[in-house]
Amino acid sequence: MLTTFIDVPIPEPGTVQKVAPDIFWLRMPLPFDLDHINLYLVEDGNDGYALIDTGIGTSRVEELWDVLLAKLEKPISKVIVTHMHPDHIGMAGYLVEKFRVPLYMSHSEYFVARAISAGGRGASHWQDDEYLVRCGMSAEYVEKTKQNRKENKGVGQVIRPIPLQYECLREGDSISIGDDQWRVMIGRGHSPEHVCLYSDKRGILISGDHVLPGISPNIGVYSTEPNANSLDLYLTTLPQFLTLPANTLVLPSHKQPFHGLHTRVNELIEHHHAHLRRLREFCQQEKTINDCLPVLFKRKLNPHNMFFAVAEAFAHLNYLYFAGEFSREINAQGQLIFKAETKL
Numbered sequence: 001m002l003t004t005f006i007d008v009p010i011p012e013p014g015t016v017q018k019v020a021p022d023i024f025w026l027r028m029p030l031p032f033d034l035d036h037i038n039l040y041l042v043e044d045g046n047d048g049y050a051l052i053d054t055g056i057g058t059s060r061v062e063e064l065w066d067v068l069l070a071k072l073e074k075p076i077s078k079v080i081v082t083h084m085h086p087d088h089i090g091m092a093g094y095l096v097e098k099f100r101v102p103l104y105m106s107h108s109e110y111f112v113a114r115a116i117s118a119g120g121r122g123a124s125h126w127q128d129d130e131y132l133v134r135c136g137m138s139a140e141y142v143e144k145t146k147q148n149r150k151e152n153k154g155v156g157q158v159i160r161p162i163p164l165q166y167e168c169l170r171e172g173d174s175i176s177i178g179d180d181q182w183r184v185m186i187g188r189g190h191s192p193e194h195v196c197l198y199s200d201k202r203g204i205l206i207s208g209d210h211v212l213p214g215i216s217p218n219i220g221v222y223s224t225e226p227n228a229n230s231l232d233l234y235l236t237t238l239p240q241f242l243t244l245p246a247n248t249l250v251l252p253s254h255k256q257p258f259h260g261l262h263t264r265v266n267e268l269i270e271h272h273h274a275h276l277r278r279l280r281e282f283c284q285q286e287k288t289i290n291d292c293l294p295v296l297f298k299r300k301l302n303p304h305n306m307f308f309a310v311a312e313a314f315a316h317l318n319y320l321y322f323a324g325e326f327s328r329e330i331n332a333q334g335q336l337i338f339k340a341e342t343k344l
Helices: 059-071 092-099 107-118 126-134 139-151 230-237 239-243 261-282 289-296 303-322
Strands: 017-020 023-029 036-043 049-052 076-080 103-105 174-177 180-187 194-199 204-208 249-252 326-330 336-340
Touching (some): 023 059, 180 204, 230 239, 230 261, 230 303, 261 303, 289 336, 303 326
Parallel strands (some): 076 103, 204 249
Antiparallel strands (some): 194 204
């Protein structure tokens, strides 16, 4: 089955669009190139609506939520957050506090969200700077990043205070929403313990960022864990979705709801393997992470995209290193140098 978007209008901010019986799609704006996030309201019996993801924690999104909530016939009954990124958890605290309802997340996502929203709390940033040097970034780039860090309060400014209590979602758990049971499926690599929800009765997967149409979720290695093998985690947890029916309706966090889950999963797997093939060919001689960016990204990278591109390149190179295909050393300049062990 080819990947096809469902034939319903894209909702304007502050409005909802029905996508299935008792399931409504809404959008909130993002201040990035990817300028929106999809959120979903699911009828939760007489209690209200279960909300999946919340939008980034800005005053504009709060205004849109207030407009939308005034139109809804029932309150929010529970808030479910797929993962800890600010566009997903940003308004969770606001909505949980407003309705005094439970917050559902996986263990790792909840506590990582608490950590990143709290910021460095005075800790030194030398490891962040070392990360950029290891990636082969210029001295000018490192210095510019230091200056931006001083002026920027971090992601905590777009995450409303996170509730001090949560309900833990684990792999294989079921969560009741109305008369339905939604099975928790955990994806990794894009974030530590990303929650996806599948209803066998409805044949619907709420995929968050783990399976997206048209774009691939960022799979990165960041300064917090430079020896992570994020790509291996992603490629290990992606094939489980091939066990779901081919005609599953997928409700993703970006772009539009679609059919063609199996096709899309296979496309995402091939996308990363294509990146790996290009790196095997390119890294016959020693290369830094920065050297590899043009091989993986053909478009011009702005400062926001550069941050994620570097992390994504690092993830692919670490994958090849941990697979025993690449060597990895630190040169005299403090840069990580990768090289293919096998000649093509």
